[in-house]
Amino acid sequence: MSNVVGIPPYTFIHILNLNTNITRLEIGPQNFVLQNNExxxxxxxxxxxxxxxxYCIIKNPMSKYKAGEYCELKLGESKVKLNGEPFPLYPGESLQEAENFGISSRDYMKAVKALPVVPVNNALKLTAIVDHQDGDVYRRAGDMWHVEGPVTYIPTVQAEILEMVKPIIIHTDEVVRLRALQDCIDKMGSQRVTGEEWIISDPGAYLPGVCEQVVVKEQKITLTPETGLHLAATQTLVDISGKQRQTGEEWLITGEDVNELAPQIGVAIVREVHKTVLSKGKYCVVVNPVDKDGxxxxxxxxxxxxxxSFFLHPGEYLEKGIQSAFVLSNNESIVLQAVEDFTDDMFKDVVxxxxxDRWMLLGPLEYIPPTHVKILKQRQTIPLSKNEGVYVQNIRTGQVRAVMGPCSYMLEEWEELWKKPLHSDVEELLRCGGGTGTGDIRKLAYYEQSIDPKVLQGRDETYVITYRIPGNTALQIYNYQKKTARVMFGPDLAVLGPHENFNVLSLSAGKPKKTNALKSLCLMLGPDFITDIIEVETSDHARLQVKVAFNNHFEYVKGDEETEKKIFAVPDFIGFACNQIGGKIRAAIAQVPFDKFHRNSLQVIQYAVFGKTGDQVKFEVNNMVVSSLDVQSIEPVDKKMRDSLSKSVQLAIEISTSSVEAAASHEASRNEQVARGNLERQKLVNERNSELERTKLLELCAMTAAVESTGQAKAEAQAMAEKTLIDCHSEIEAARLKAEALSIEHRAKLESQILLRKHEIDYARRQNELELNKSKRIADIEVKSFNNKVQVLGVETVKSLARAGPESQVKLLQGIGLESVLVTDGNSPINLFNTSTGLIGGKC
Incomplete structure (x- = not known):
């Protein structure tokens, strides 16, 4: 490793002296030679x-640096650096958010931040990190304050930026509700306590204070002359009209009072109300009305x-909403009742x-009831046609009466329609026309003519009950109040009074008779007939079922109550008559053997019922007369006897059948012989006709053979001619198709060559465009790179480098022991400084 370290301009290194353990700073441009102890x-x-x-923030800043000496390093502190000359970092210093940056400027640029610019009507929210003096204000740790714009904020290490506070735009129809986060003085100069809320309604931009919290932005409420608001006080306050309001108090404000209502602290909107408008003929009753004091x-x-028109105040409501006045016509009335004492001065007579008290008003009139009058009912006259009526009860005396038509009846104030109750059986009988039972009962047909369509649709219990009595029947009606009964004969119309009811008859029906199988309102007077199946036993113990039918009718005198009531003395007259007659028949048959009874059954039964000379029998208990008895069938009850009778009957039938079969067989043989002769004659006729047709067939065959030989030669000649013509046409068509194919092939080749040339031209043009775009983008990249370099270095730095070029080169040469040498031929001098620069750069 070389001991010479090349330090380019505007760069620096840190050198540690191993003897003194002191780190010093070296700044370029220079070639620094490391000593053995460094x-x-x-x-x-x-x-x-x-x-x-x-700006940037330097952590652990150095104080009073001197090379090779111990210096003060402020650990844990920070310092803000603004725009100026490039500066190195002293040993121990680092940039906030970029402590370990390398040689590239991109590593420390993230530590360089733009100064916060606070726009107009905005603010920067700050908090104090430590206690410090901020101008004329002493800030304690944790204090928060705003720096309002327009301003460019110079950061300090004693304060931290929390957020940029944007203003709230308040329109003319809006207000903002604020809340104090702690005791403070708002922007209006008012003292606020923690949790207190207030309203800002001035249009424009409002910047909340540091101790102010925006609760909500609310719309002002526009009130029209037709709308209003019910307001309630949630705390004691003075409303917009200057009136003192207690907590919980409610009041009304309308569009007539103010045009626009801004929300107020301590005032809650209960609901919106609209003006109640009463047109002509309308009225309403306000419950709990508000007096002049509210x-x-x-x-x-x-x-x-x-x-x-009016507004409902808080606590007021309409009893039954908006109601229409009672407009009564000639056939209408209303029943009224006083709920308290008052003087009725509606009409001329003051009452x-x-x-x-209860009274009634008759139409025509228009009536609006006062508050101390209760309307019980509105009534109309009841139109009643002939044979129609209603039950009316006097509610003071309880008396019930029936009012019959034809008339139009208006109930009095003390009268009510009375519903007459009926037993479910009677209701069902009225719907069915007066009788109910199973469908196989013949007598039900009597009641179909008495079915009332109105009753089928549903009976109105207040209307008088009527029943159309069928002809030749009697109906008994019982009055439970007077304990009397009356009988009516059909055809007639029965009308029930309030305390009357029908006498329901439970009759026997079916074969054999069953009790309570038929329920009826009417008693059939006859003449009618009753059919029953009676089981009897002969003296020799043969058990038989005898089906008998007998006519019946009742004897009575119209107008004589005794005879009329007597026919209803026996509720089940059918069962009573069947039991009486059945008993007589069983007693008579029990005295004769089966053989005698089988031969003289009708005489035995009639003698048992009517006696020796009589032809009818009368029951005195209800004046019922039975006559004209008929025996319809007799069948044994014992199975063996029934089988024996069946065999004897079957044998007689077989004998009769055999004779009929013999006669039929003889007749069939005769008819067969006649048919056979006719068949032989028809065969001969058919053979003759067949020979005639065969002769005609042979003639036609000969003619066909002649035509066939001539037609074959002619067909062959025509076929050859058509073959030759078809071959010629085929060759012509083939030549034409071949010419079209060649033309299509040449045209396809020409089109493919045209497309090929076109695509080649397009390809060449696109290649040229790509090359051109590439050159343009390379040029733009170089220009952008040059601009970025200039921007990174700075305009002032480039200017300084341009001015200080020769001086720095001389200093570099002097630093390595060389001098600037000029080599010239007398016309153009050559500076060898570039050579030295290259040498230095190579070493670095």
Missing amino acids: KLLNEPCPMVKIPPGH KPQHGQFLLKKGLT KRKAG
């Missing part, structure tokens, strides 16, 4: 160059009628009303 600590490093408008009158009501 050690090179670092390669030549460039001096620190700080451009204008920049105090709500809880429990009070205020009536407002149109035409008017004193007491709480609870």
Whole structure:
């Protein structure tokens, strides 16, 4: 390793003396020769160059440096260096953020920073690192303050830059809410305590102080004559109108008071309200109205009628919203009730009303109820046609009556429509026309004519219940209040009073009869017939099922209540009659054997029912008369007996069937012989016709052979001619296609050559453009490199180098023991300084 160290201009090295352990600084340009007791600590490093408008911080700065002597090194301290001459770093010094930079200037440039420029309306937030005197102000460690622009801030080691504070732009319709982070005095000169909030509303740029925190930027609220705000005080304050407000107090502010409302500290917006507008014929009731002092009158009501408009104050609300006045026509009315004592002066006659009084107003009129009047109901006249009615109850006496049409009825103030309850069975019977049961019951057809479409759609319980009684039937209606019953005969219309109900009959039905299978409102007077299946047993214990049908009717006198009520004495007249007649039939058949009963069944049954000479029987309990009994079928109950009867019947049927089959067989044989003769005759006719057709076929074959021989020769000649013509056409077409192919081939070659030449030209042009762009970019790079070098060195440095060139060369030559020699031929002198410079550079 060489002991000579070449130090270029504006570079430096640190040399350690091993004997004294002192490090000294050597600055170029020079060739430094190391002694045996000296050690090179670092390669030549460039001096620190700080451009204008920049600075750097030196850590552990040296104080009063003297080469070869012990000097003071301020460990832990820092020093700010601004723009000036390039300077070296003394032993022990380092740049903040670039402690270990090398020979390249790029290593220490990151330690050189631009001076903070604070624009107008901006500020630089600083904090004190140590206690120090800042001009006229003494700063303690931890203190924070602003440096407001426009200014270029010169950093100090006693303060640290926290951030750049930007202003808040406040428009004319905006305000900014601020909060004090600690006790301070704001920019307006007001004393603020920690946590206190205030509003800044002046338009423009506002720069928050160091102890001020921006809470939120809020919009001013524009109020129109139709809008308002409910405000609430969250703390005791004075509002914008100058009125003292207590915490929790609420008030109203409208567009009539102010056009624009800025947010205020301690005031919260509860909600936005709009002006309530009442048009003609409208009204509303304000609950808890506010008096002149702004105090709500809880429990009070205020009536407002149109035409008017108003705002609802806090605590006020509309009872039922905006309502329309009651406009009553001729057929309408309203029922009113007083909720407190008052004097009714609506009409000419002044009436004193007491709480609870009830009265009714009839139309036509327009009515707006006062606050101490309650509207119970609005009514219309009830139009009732003939046979229609409603149940009306007097709510004072409880009496219920039926009002029948035709009329239009208006309820009085003490009257209400009364709903008449009905049992579910009666409801179902009315929907079905008066009778319900299974579908196989024949008597249900009687009730179809009495089905009311209105009842099917749903019964109005307040309307009078009516029922169309079918013809030849009777209906019993019971009055539970008077404990009386009345009978009506059809066809007629039954109308139920408020305390009346139908007498429902539970009848037997089916075959055999089952109890309660048919429910009916009507009793069929007849003449009608009843069919039943009765199980009997003969004297020789043969069990049989006898199906009998008998006519029935009732005997009564219209207008005679005794005979009318008597027909309803037996609720189930069908079951009663079947049981009575069945008992007589069973008793009579039990006395005769099966053979006798089988031969004389009708006489035995009729004798059992009607006796020797009678042709009808009458039940005195309900005046029911039974006549004209018919036996429809008799079947054994025992299976063996039923099988024996079936076999005997089957044998008789077989005998009859055999005779019928023999007659049919004889007739079939005769018909077969006739058909066979007709068949033989038809065969002979068909053979004759066949021979005639064959003769015609042979003639046609001969003609076909002659035509075929002539046509073959003609076809061959035509085929040869067409073949020759086709060959000629094919050769002509082939020649034409070959010529087209050659033309296409030549045209394709020409186009390919044109494209090839075009692409070659394009390629050459692009190559030339690339070369040209390359040359331009190389030139730009060289120019940019030269500019960067000039900018790095600085204009002043280049000027100094240009002026001090010959002097520095002489000094370099003198430093190595050489002198500048001029070699000349008498016309152009040659300076050998370049040679020495090259030698020095080579050594370095």
